[in-house]
Amino acid sequence: MMRPAWALARDARIINTGIIRDK
DSSP, rough: OOOHHHHHHHHHHHHHHHHHHHH
């Protein structure tokens, strides 16, 4: 089941913010 583009963008944004916070 493919996710909508907005869901993928949201997940990527959360992952990116998580990486920045870890640093």
